[in-house]
Amino acid sequence: NAGVTQTPKFQVLKTGQSMTLQCAQDMNHEYMSWYRQDPGMGLRLIHYSVGAGITDQGEVPNGYNVSRSTTEDFPLRLLSAAPSQTSVYFCASSYSWRGAGTEAFFGQGTRLTVV
Amino acid sequence: AQKVTQAQTEISVVEKEDVTLDCVYETRDTTYYLFWYKQPPSGELVFLIRRNSFDEQNEISGRYSWNFQKSTSSFNFTITASQVVDSAVYFCALSAFAPGGATNKLIFGTGTLLAVQP
Numbered sequence: 001n002a003g004v005t006q007t008p009k010f011q012v013l014k015t016g017q018s019m020t021l022q023c024a025q026d027m028n029h030e031y032m033s034w035y036r037q038d039p040g041m042g043l044r045l046i047h048y049s050v051g052a053g054i055t056d057q058g059e060v061p062n063g064y065n066v067s068r069s070t071t072e073d074f075p076l077r078l079l080s081a082a083p084s085q086t087s088v089y090f091c092a093s094s095y096s097w098r099g100a101g102t103e104a105f106f107g108q109g110t111r112l113t114v115v
Numbered sequence: 116a117q118k119v120t121q122a123q124t125e126i127s128v129v130e131k132e133d134v135t136l137d138c139v140y141e142t143r144d145t146t147y148y149l150f151w152y153k154q155p156p157s158g159e160l161v162f163l164i165r166r167n168s169f170d171e172q173n174e175i176s177g178r179y180s181w182n183f184q185k186s187t188s189s190f191n192f193t194i195t196a197s198q199v200v201d202s203a204v205y206f207c208a209l210s211a212f213a214p215g216g217a218t219n220k221l222i223f224g225t226g227t228l229l230a231v232q233p
Contacts, residue, residue, distance in 0.1 A: 033220070040124075042206060042223035058220065090160065092221075104150075104221060106160040 002026050006091050006107035013081040013114045021076040021110050023091030029105075031094045032074040036060065036087040037109075043090065049074055081114045088112070117142045119209050121224035128197050129232050136192040136227045138207030144168075147211040149183065149190040150221065154204040163205075166190065197231045204228050 007022045025032065033048035035058075045058030049068040063085060065077040074093075078085060091107040118141040128134045140149065151163040164174065166183050174181045178195045194201055207224045 035221075035223075040225055042119075042121075042225040043208075043221070044223070045220055048220060088158070092160075103162050103165060105162075106152075109158050109160075 004091055004093050004105050004107040006089075006110050008110060009108060011110060011112050013078070013112065015081060015083060015114060017081050019078050019081065021078075021089055021091075021112075023074045023076065023107060024072050025074075025091075025093040025105070026072065027093060027095075027105065028071060029093035030071070030096050031102075032068065033058070033092050033104075034064070034066065034074070034076045035090045035092065037090060038087050046076065046089075078112075083114045086112060086114045117144075117209055117211055117222050119207050119222055119224035121205075121207055121227050123227045124225070125228045125230070127230045127232065130199060131196050133193060133195050134197050134229065134231075136194075136205050136207075136229065138190045138192065138224060140188050140190065140207070140209045142209060142211050144211040147209060150208040150210070151181065151190075151192050152206045152208060154206065154226070156203070160206070163192075194229075197229075199231050199233055202229060202231045 004025045030051050034046040035043040037043045044060050046060055046064050047058055047066040049055045052068050052071050055066050055068055068074050089110045092104040094102045094104045120139045123137055147168045149166045153161045153163055164181055171183050180193045182191045204226045206226045208221045210221050
């Protein structure tokens, strides 16, 4: 049982490049989300999904796209990377969005640097 | 608006000291959940505890204890007899019901860096 798996762990991008951060979970969780962690700001929600085919924006969605074609996968796309997107990105999943308060399981994080 | 405030940016203690990490939250919802997560130097986020708004009982787990007080909107975390392995960033988070249904959106505080010196 792998839990939540994020790839890659580290990435350096040039300004303007695009890339996809991968996230997969094997717990059959309905709810998946992406957060970014910046110094002094805690974790902020980028996008979330309550099930396959359903996504919505979080607090800081600009510059990012998501899709959820399967229950297991929730990739995060950076369309045109900017230095302001230098951050640590975490994917999380939890059993059900209907029962608010279920424990969130986090991936190991992706450290992204945009130069 | 929902908000979580962790006013202590950094705390440094000597091993075996007790330490309390403060968490103050704001929400207008009557049903909500509070969490603590630990982020050790390796970077992963580790779930520590969940508490719902209807359960004000304090909880103790080994050297860890949590004090939930709705009257002051606080959910403080105490480590008794701290150890070097407790060195980490600790995050308090809030999850609340949204109009139209529940959500697991977590609102995090900015975290408290705890350094336990040997």
